[in-house]
Amino acid sequence: MSRIRSVHPGLWTDERFVCGSMQARLLLIGIWGECDDQGVFEWAPLKLKMRIFPADNIAIADHLNELGQIGLIQSFSADGRNYGAVRNFMKWQRPKSPQAVHPLPDEIASYVGKPEDGGDKPERGTALGKLLWEQQGGLCFYCSEEITYYRKKATSLEIDHRKPLALGGEDSVANLVAACKPCNSLKGALPEAVFRERFAVNDLVANCREKRGSHSANGKFADSERDAKTRDGEATKQMEEEGGRRKDEKKDGGANYAFAGRTIRLNQADFNNWRSRFHAIPDMAAELTALDAWLGKQPDDKRKSWFHQVPGMLNRKHQELLSAAKAEARAGGEMELPIA
Numbered sequence: 001m002s003r004i005r006s007v008h009p010g011l012w013t014d015e016r017f018v019c020g021s022m023q024a025r026l027l028l029i030g031i032w033g034e035c036d037d038q039g040v041f042e043w044a045p046l047k048l049k050m051r052i053f054p055a056d057n058i059a060i061a062d063h064l065n066e067l068g069q070i071g072l073i074q075s076f077s078a079d080g081r082n083y084g085a086v087r088n089f090m091k092w093q094r095p096k097s098p099q100a101v102h103p104l105p106d107e108i109a110s111y112v113g114k115p116e117d118g119g120d121k122p123e124r125g126t127a128l129g130k131l132l133w134e135q136q137g138g139l140c141f142y143c144s145e146e147i148t149y150y151r152k153k154a155t156s157l158e159i160d161h162r163k164p165l166a167l168g169g170e171d172s173v174a175n176l177v178a179a180c181k182p183c184n185s186l187k188g189a190l191p192e193a194v195f196r197e198r199f200a201v202n203d204l205v206a207n208c209r210e211k212r213g214s215h216s217a218n219g220k221f222a223d224s225e226r227d228a229k230t231r232d233g234e235a236t237k238q239m240e241e242e243g244g245r246r247k248d249e250k251k252d253g254g255a256n257y258a259f260a261g262r263t264i265r266l267n268q269a270d271f272n273n274w275r276s277r278f279h280a281i282p283d284m285a286a287e288l289t290a291l292d293a294w295l296g297k298q299p300d301d302k303r304k305s306w307f308h309q310v311p312g313m314l315n316r317k318h319q320e321l322l323s324a325a326k327a328e329a330r331a332g333g334e335m336e337l338p339i340a
């Protein structure tokens with residue numbers, strides 16, 4: 001079965017590659033598709049000819065030899081059959097779930113660029129994943145549980161779009177966060193505000209721990225109340241830090257807020273973010289002032305989770321204003337909405 005492969009732009013100027021004839025170079029790229037994910041293919045010239053150059057009059061065996069001479073492929077036999085191996089194949093082709101179809105003798109393993117101690121070392125996540133992971137202090141954006149940027153672990157990070165691509169969210173760093181797998185799959189294609197409205201942080205933490213199998217061995221949200229309280233405290237502390245937005249606060253002792261009420265405190269980035277998400281609200285500062293006053297009269301736990309509650313309230317207001325504007329427009333009047 002042939003496979004899709006990617007072509008690194010550096011290939012065209014690779015010093016071995018440029019030594020080949022044009023046919024040999026094209027043949028090499030064709031061979032990639034015939035390899036298994038270790039870079040091993042059957043050394044069967046006629047079969048390769050029919051697969052890669054079905055309509056050309058071409059001496060395929062000569063070009064295979066040519067590729068061998070310039071050191072881009074190597075033939076070998078194993079279990080009584082002839083195979084070819086592509087130099088450094090495994091360094092450049094990284095399928096998500098690699099499949100080995102053909103044998104790979106030890107002496108060929110390094111030729112195809114198989115990692116020395118492959119398997120033992122955890123596979124690293126992406127550079128972007130690491131960046132987000134560091135920005136968030138190694139915690140999931142939604143449940144504030146620890147995550148690792150190594151892949152293929154129960155606690156590994158996934159990159160989530162706060163506003164899903166399907167809803168017009170951008171593939172930009174501002175719209176991307178590191179989240180744990182349980183949160184990410186729970187969130188699915190929901191926008192952040194809806195997700196936060198639907199699930200309290202406590203539920204997310206419980207869900208997360210259950211999926212990781214680390215804390216509650218006995219099933220759904222089954223932790224003792226004491227545990228729940230501890231979690232509460234932890235989550236709240238983390239949320240407060242999140243709400244206060246760590247770095248700015250630490251750097252300038254809290255002087256750097258774009259909005260600072262008694263409960264609600266936002267740095268410029270979060271303030272801008274909320275203002276553009278809820279752009280139907282004409283005066284965000286005034287709205288926040290009103291909400292801050294209201295929050296001041298609420299019980300402790302409600303106040304402490306303000307960072308997760310306020311967006312929901314802003315969103316309701318935003319939606320009301322939008323539908324009011326639509327109704328107004330239908331009635332023939334005009335109402336201007338501030339543009340994000």
Ligand SMILES: [Zn+2]
Pocket residue numbers: 140141142143144145179180181182183184204208
């Ligand atoms: Zn999470």
